[in-house]
Amino acid sequence: MDIRDIPPVPPLAAATGFEGLNKVRRSFVLAIRSLWLHKLRAFLSVLGIIIGTSAVIALMAFGKGSMQDALEDIKRQGATNIVVRSVKPPDEGATASRSFVASYGLKVADLSRMGTFGGTISKMVPMRVFPTEVRYLDRMSNGRLVATTEDYAQVNKLTLSSGRFLNDEDNFRKLNHCVLGAGLADKLFPFEDPMGKSVVIQKQEYRVVGVLIDRMPTGGTGGSQSAEDYNNDVYISFDTAKVRVGSTVVIRTSGSRGGERVEVSQVTLTVDADFETSEGREKVRAVGNAIKGMLKEDHLREDWAVSVPLDRLEEAERAQARFTSLLVLIASISLFVGGIGIMNIMLATVTERTREIGIRRALGAKQRDIIIQFLVEAVVQTTVGGLAGLTFGVILVFGLPPLSRLFFETNLPAQLSWQPMALSVGVSVIVGVVFGLYPAWRAAKLDPIEALRHD
Amino acid sequence: MAAIVEVQDLIKNYYMGDVTVNVLKGLDLSFEEGDFVSLMGPSGSGKSTLMNILGCLDRPTAGNYYLRDRDVAHMTDNQLSDVRSTYLGFIFQAYNLLPQYTVVENIELPLVYQGVPLDARTKDRCVALAEMVGLGTRLDHRPLQLSGGQQQRVAIARALVNDPQLILADEPTGNLDSRTSVEIMEMLTELNKAGKTIIMVTHENDIAAWSRRVVRLRDGMVESDIRNDKPLGFR
Numbered sequence: 001m002d003i004r005d006i007p008p009v010p011p012l013a014a015a016t017g018f019e020g021l022n023k024v025r026r027s028f029v030l031a032i033r034s035l036w037l038h039k040l041r042a043f044l045s046v047l048g049i050i051i052g053t054s055a056v057i058a059l060m061a062f063g064k065g066s067m068q069d070a071l072e073d074i075k076r077q078g079a080t081n082i083v084v085r086s087v088k089p090p091d092e093g094a095t096a097s098r099s100f101v102a103s104y105g106l107k108v109a110d111l112s113r114m115g116t117f118g119g120t121i122s123k124m125v126p127m128r129v130f131p132t133e134v135r136y137l138d139r140m141s142n143g144r145l146v147a148t149t150e151d152y153a154q155v156n157k158l159t160l161s162s163g164r165f166l167n168d169e170d171n172f173r174k175l176n177h178c179v180l181g182a183g184l185a186d187k188l189f190p191f192e193d194p195m196g197k198s199v200v201i202q203k204q205e206y207r208v209v210g211v212l213i214d215r216m217p218t219g220g221t222g223g224s225q226s227a228e229d230y231n232n233d234v235y236i237s238f239d240t241a242k243v244r245v246g247s248t249v250v251i252r253t254s255g256s257r258g259g260e261r262v263e264v265s266q267v268t269l270t271v272d273a274d275f276e277t278s279e280g281r282e283k284v285r286a287v288g289n290a291i292k293g294m295l296k297e298d299h300l301r302e303d304w305a306v307s308v309p310l311d312r313l314e315e316a317e318r319a320q321a322r323f324t325s326l327l328v329l330i331a332s333i334s335l336f337v338g339g340i341g342i343m344n345i346m347l348a349t350v351t352e353r354t355r356e357i358g359i360r361r362a363l364g365a366k367q368r369d370i371i372i373q374f375l376v377e378a379v380v381q382t383t384v385g386g387l388a389g390l391t392f393g394v395i396l397v398f399g400l401p402p403l404s405r406l407f408f409e410t411n412l413p414a415q416l417s418w419q420p421m422a423l424s425v426g427v428s429v430i431v432g433v434v435f436g437l438y439p440a441w442r443a444a445k446l447d448p449i450e451a452l453r454h455d
Numbered sequence: 456m457a458a459i460v461e462v463q464d465l466i467k468n469y470y471m472g473d474v475t476v477n478v479l480k481g482l483d484l485s486f487e488e489g490d491f492v493s494l495m496g497p498s499g500s501g502k503s504t505l506m507n508i509l510g511c512l513d514r515p516t517a518g519n520y521y522l523r524d525r526d527v528a529h530m531t532d533n534q535l536s537d538v539r540s541t542y543l544g545f546i547f548q549a550y551n552l553l554p555q556y557t558v559v560e561n562i563e564l565p566l567v568y569q570g571v572p573l574d575a576r577t578k579d580r581c582v583a584l585a586e587m588v589g590l591g592t593r594l595d596h597r598p599l600q601l602s603g604g605q606q607q608r609v610a611i612a613r614a615l616v617n618d619p620q621l622i623l624a625d626e627p628t629g630n631l632d633s634r635t636s637v638e639i640m641e642m643l644t645e646l647n648k649a650g651k652t653i654i655m656v657t658h659e660n661d662i663a664a665w666s667r668r669v670v671r672l673r674d675g676m677v678e679s680d681i682r683n684d685k686p687l688g689f690r
Contacts, residue, residue, distance in 0.1 A: 003649040006583045009566065009618045010576040026567070037555055359551045362512060363613075364540020364568035366533050448512045452551070 024372060031377040045345035046385030048338030049431065053389025053424040056331040058396040060420040063327065065413035067320040074313045076157055078268070079275040082288050082308050084114075085266040089301045103261040104303035111267055113294060120287055123270040125152045128241055128262065134234055135200040136188040143184050143232040145201060147241030155268050158230070163195050163210030170209075171237040176244065178206035182214040183231030199234070204244045206236060275310060284310050327420075335427055338385070339435035346378050346439035350446075357443050358451025367444035374443050378436025379429060386428025390421055457523075459621060459652050460486040460509065465518035467504050467675075478504045480675040481518070486654060486668075488620075491647040491686065493663035494656045496672035503625075505672065506656050510543060510623045511535045523620060540569040544614030544622040548629035550606040552598040558585055558609050559594050565617045584612040588642065604635035611642060615651075622646070624655040628662055640665045644688030 035042040086105025111126055128147040133140055152158070153165040161182070170177045178199065185194050185208075198205045215230045236244075271287050273280035288308045295304050350357070357370055365373075394416065401412040467479040478501045486492055496502045507513040508520060511527055514535075520528040527538055544565075545551075552561045562581040563573065571577055585594055588608035590601075598606050607627060614622055624643065628636035644665060647653055655666060663669050665687045671678040 003587065003615065003646055003651070006587060006615075007576065007580045009580065009616070010571050010574065012570050012572075022572075026573075034555060355551075356553055359553060360564070360568070361536070362510070362539065362545050362551070363565045364536050366536040366568070368533075369568060449507050452512075452547070 023369075024376065027372050027376040028380060030373065031380045034377065035381060041345065042381055045341055046338070046381050046388070048341040049335065049382050049385035049428050050389040050392060052331060052334030052338050053386050053428060054391075054393035054396060055334060056327060056424045057390060057393030057416075057420055058400070059327055059330075060324075061393075061397040061414040061416045062400075062412060063323050064320070064417060065415040067316065067323070068415050069413045070316050071313065074309050074316065078155060078157075078270060079310055079313050080271045080273050080280070080284050081155065082269045082271060082284065082291060082306060083266060084269070084291060084295070084304060084306050086262050086264065087303055087305045088260070089303045102259065104301065105262040106264040106267060106304055108263050110295065110298065111264060113298075114267070114269065114291060117287060117290065120271055120273075120283065121269050122272040123151045123155055123268075125149055125155050125268045125270075126238055126264045127152065127266045127268065128238070128245075129265045130202075130245065132201055132234075134184060134188065136194075136197060139188050141184055141187040141232070143181070143234050145241075145245070146233050146235045147238045147245070148235060149238050152235065152268075155270055156230070158215065159213045160210050161213040162193075163208070165210055166235060166237050171239045174237065174240045174243050176204060176206045176240060177209045177237065179210040179212065179235040180208055181212050181231045181233040181235075184234055185211045201234065201236075202245060206234075275313070281310060281314075284308065331424060331427070335424075335431050338382070338428075339431040342378055342382055342432065343435040343439060346374065346436055347442070349377075350374065350439050350443040353443075354446060354451045354454040357446055358448050358454065361446075361448035362452060370444040371440045374440035375433065375436045378440070379432035382428045382432030382436075383425070386425040389428070390425055393421075393424075457488050458485045458521075459488040459490075459523050460484070460654070461519070461521040462509075463519040463521075465505075465508065465520065466516045467501070467508065467513075468516045478675050479508075479515070482675070482677060484670065484677065486652065488652055489647070489650055490652055490668055491644070491666045492654045493666040493669045494654065494672065495658065495663055495669060496678070499674075500672040500678075501675040502656050502672050506623060506625055506654075509621075509654060510545060511538045536568070540565050541617060542620045544617065544619035546607070546610050546614050546622065546624040546627045548626040550598070550603070550610045550630075552606055552609055552613075554598050557595045557597060558590055558601075561598065561609055562613045562616050564613060569617060581612075581616060584615055585609070588612045602635075603631050604638060607631065607635075607639055608642070611639070611646075615646070620652065622651055622653045624653060626656055626658070628657070628659075633661075636662065641688060644686070647688075 084106060088102065088104055108126075111124065114121065115124060125148060130145045130147075132143060132145040134143050134145075146152075148166070149171055150165065150167050153160075158165065160179075163179070165179055166177060169175070178201070180188070180194055180199070188194065188199060189197065194208045194211055197208050199208060200206075212230070269287070269291075271284045273283040275281055275284065285308065288306055292306050295306070360370065360373075397414045397416055401414055404410055404412040462482055462484040465479050465482040465484075466477075469476040469478060482501075482505065494502045494505065504513070508515050511522075511530075512535075514530075515528050518528065519526065522538065522542065525538070527535065530538065539545075553564070556564070559578070559581045562584055563577060566577055567573065582591070582594060585591055588611055590596075590605060590608060590612070593601065593605070598609065601609065607630075614624075622643075627643070628639055631639060640662060643653055643655070647667075653666075655662075657663050664683070667683050667686050667689075669679075669681050669683060671680075
């Protein structure tokens with residue numbers, strides 16, 4: 001065939017504004033091909049990035065999951081609640097030891113004063129708690145007798161498995177009705193339906209009108225709020241307790257006898273506010289402070305404590321923010337190390353492919369073309385590494401919790417969110433650009449003649 | 456015939472620390488379009504340096520170089536790249552194909568850097584060139600699957616793909632046996648007959664005998680400049 005019969009060189013593409021884009025797209029294809037030639041090496045060089053991103057995604061998910069768990073726990077107690085409880089003053093035994101009945105704590109009068117806060121408090125649930133034993137026929141179980149009102153179930157988000165909770169009528173007519181916690185119902189009535197049966201509590205008979213479903217104990221993390229196990233509770237009406245139990249609780253300890261007179265052991269107030277907004281939080285805090293101020297004036301001794309679950313919520317949120325920034329730090333370090341790995345391998349690649357660079361330059365490649373070629377190669381590596389890390393991280397998030405349940409019998413709550421995923425993959429890309437730039441620049445600055453001579 | 460290469464008072468110095476090496480000492484040369492020139496000379500004579508400057512891979516320290524009236528001696532790096540991809544074809548002693556590319560991909564490389572779209576027409580041209588150099592059945596082979604002669608033929612096809620005004624061959628037969636060398640030289644002669652201007656560096660008189668003009672350099676100066684009335688391929 002003669003050279004004159006060869007089809008001519010096609011004309012240059014008409015300027016469309018996409019030439020650069022096409023070039024970059026082509027470089028991507030070429031980069032993938034040239035990386036494919038050295039699969040193992042490419043894999044090893046991005047291992048740092050893979051481990052970094054997957055660790056970030058998994059840790060973020062587990063961190064967020066457990067934090068979410070704690071937050072849910074607090075919200076379950078009611079984030080807009082204020083809990084005021086009676087506390088036995090520490091100096092009681094020394095000074096007022098004449099009477100063996102110690103009288104302290106919140107009074108019914110305090111409750112009615114709190115009620116005057118008006119519209120801000122939507123619910124007020126007083127509560128008295130006595131340790132007691134509950135009997136049914138020959139079966140007996142230790143539990144907590146809780147005297148409270150109708151709203152208690154709602155404020156504490158109790159759910160009934162059968163029957164109903166106490167209502168206003170029970171309270172008003174001082175009826176001997178009770179509601180059993182799931183654990184207690186199980187122990188007293190292992191083979192029967194407790195509904196309508198009579199249980200004996202402190203020599204009084206109470207008819208079971210409802211049974212609760214099993215309920216997780218609240219975590220006793222902060223301050224004066226101890227863990228509460230609701231499953232061994234038996235609930236009766238507040239006013240019923242006044243008549244049937246009285247205001248004195250006698251506690252027998254070995255060798256001595258002591259009594260306590262407490263009118264109200266605890267009152268839970270629900271503030272009518274939205275805890276998601278800062279105004280709402282401000283309102284809850286203001287009511288808490290008002291109650292503190294009021295009790296400080298009225299009570300001679302510090303026989304009360306006000307706890308605001310919202311404080312714990314905010315503390316948990318702050319802890320989460322700290323945790324997140326710590327993770328970001330770890331992520332930056334691991335991605336930085338990964339980036340150094342990429343730079344190292346890219347520099348080696350440039351040296352190894354010096355001759356190729358010389359050939360390309362001789363055939364008309366501009367410095368810019370060489371930069372794009374090597375930069376794209378670095379970016380493709382880190383991007384693929386980032387995506388692989390993302391996949392691996394997600395696998396960890398879904399794979400570890402079942403394993404941990406299986407082998408360690410612990411729950412590993414995890415919550416995936418898109419922000420850390422997007423961030424870590426995005427940062428991987430940026431790492432490719434940043435750490436690929438210098439090797440690419442070195443490649444472009446090679447003298448074509450020297451490069452061609454290189455073996 | 457019009458001059459395609461015009462070199463005036465070309466000086467190239469290399470600086471090694473305090474020592475200045477004066478490689479080209481004021482060359483004046485002119486090559487006509489359609490000529491087939493051999494550059495000869497012992498090592499250190501400056502022929503490689505001249506070749507690099509003619510190939511727009513290097514710039515002279517002083518003097519002028521006009522490639523068909525384009526003042527290439529004073530161009531920027533980017534402009535030189537454009538000249539290389541558009542007007543020049545390179546054939547190297549070591550073939551210098553990219554090992555990871557197929558025959559066709561190697562051939563189309565100068566067009567890529569020139570900015571020609573890689574469409575069907577481009578592919579047609581590359582395939583036609585591959586067929587012309589006798590590699591029509593090996594379009595998808597990689598260089599390492601080819602013999603030296605075949606690789607050099609791919610390189611020739613690559614040098615032709617941009618329809619260059621000037622082909623620069625740096626010892627094109629240096630790595631080949633004599634029979635293959637003859638094949639390659641016949642091919643270059645055919646191209647020259649078709650009007651291509653070729654400048655070739657060689658040590659061997661046998662190879663230089665294929666060209667129409669032999670320029671000998673010594674110590675950066677032209678030692679002799681002889682017309683060959685009976686080149687081998689034209690007998």
